[in-house]
Amino acid sequence: MTTYRWNTSDFAIGYDAAADKIHPYYLEIQDAILARLPRELDRGGLVIDLGGGSGRLVERILDAWPRASAVVLDQSEPFLALAERRLAKFGSRATCVLARLQDDWKSQMSAPAVAIVSMSAIHHLEPAEKQTLYRQCAEALGPGGVLMNGDEVRDADDAKYLAEQQSWANHMRRGMADGSIGEVFHSAIHKWIDRNVTRFGEPKNSGDDCHETIQAQLDYFRAAGFAGADCPWQKGMWAVMRGNTNPKR
Numbered sequence: 001m002t003t004y005r006w007n008t009s010d011f012a013i014g015y016d017a018a019a020d021k022i023h024p025y026y027l028e029i030q031d032a033i034l035a036r037l038p039r040e041l042d043r044g045g046l047v048i049d050l051g052g053g054s055g056r057l058v059e060r061i062l063d064a065w066p067r068a069s070a071v072v073l074d075q076s077e078p079f080l081a082l083a084e085r086r087l088a089k090f091g092s093r094a095t096c097v098l099a100r101l102q103d104d105w106k107s108q109m110s111a112p113a114v115a116i117v118s119m120s121a122i123h124h125l126e127p128a129e130k131q132t133l134y135r136q137c138a139e140a141l142g143p144g145g146v147l148m149n150g151d152e153v154r155d156a157d158d159a160k161y162l163a164e165q166q167s168w169a170n171h172m173r174r175g176m177a178d179g180s181i182g183e184v185f186h187s188a189i190h191k192w193i194d195r196n197v198t199r200f201g202e203p204k205n206s207g208d209d210c211h212e213t214i215q216a217q218l219d220y221f222r223a224a225g226f227a228g229a230d231c232p233w234q235k236g237m238w239a240v241m242r243g244n245t246n247p248k249r
């Protein structure tokens with residue numbers, strides 16, 4: 001059996017070191033999520049980062065809200081090892097949980113969450129898995145809680161979708177050429193380009209880049225029980241999709 005690409009140490013270290021060079025809007029999406037987190041976090045509360053990787057978003061959240069606590073949930077031991085190191089300064093406010101998004105992770109949470117966030121992770125799930133995940137998110141949030149998924153999305157039009165992916169491929173090629181993306185991550189990028197550009201249109205399975213439209217995912221949010229669903233931020237093939245629970249629930 002081959003190892004899922006996210007589970008090698010080199011891959012985790014390479015992504016962590018160059019995330020804001022690989023991803024053209026890495027910090028901008030983090031900013032967009034941070035700006036929309038509930039003010040209730042001033043008084044404390046739990047934030048869950050689904051597929052939180054090396055903990056970069058949670059680090060910013062815990063720095064900004066000194067009374068909040070957070071869980072980084074991820075299926076990758078190498079990524080969580082980096083997160084544990086990064087978040088050690090927060091002591092018991094930060095917890096790392098090794099789990100798949102497809103698992104029953106909600107039962108491992110100590111309290112209903114004020115917010116569930118995610119970046120560049122949920123698109124690895126097939127449509128049915130995303131729908132199940134969003135239902136679990138709606139159940140894991142407290143009244144008035146919010147889900148924000150800042151993720152890769154696809155245009156409904158195949159030609160536009162391919163053009164967006166080519167444009168990202170060219171962005172990453174420039175990063176490799178000018179040295180801002182370390183060599184340790186080059187083979188991962190070549191494989192991404194092969195899967196998504198060279199072999200565009202081939203069937204996708206769970207674990208691949210199972211991009212879906214914003215509209216499809218907002219429909220999943222509503223079907224999962226979110227009272228409100230919208231997209232407050234979008235650029236190219238990235239969007240922040242938001243679901244709000246009903247405060248009166």
Ligand SMILES: C[S@@+](CC[C@H](N)C(=O)[O-])C[C@H]1O[C@@H](n2cnc3c(N)ncnc32)[C@H](O)[C@@H]1O
Pocket residue numbers: 006007015019050051052053054055056057073074075076079099100101102118119120121124
């Ligand atoms: C591109 S990295 C993003 C990491 C982090 N969210 C960030 O923005 O820096 C994708 C992350 O999603 C995680 N991931 C992918 N599929 C997953 C799954 N089915 N369950 C849990 N984590 C998953 C990977 O292990 C990896 O840490």
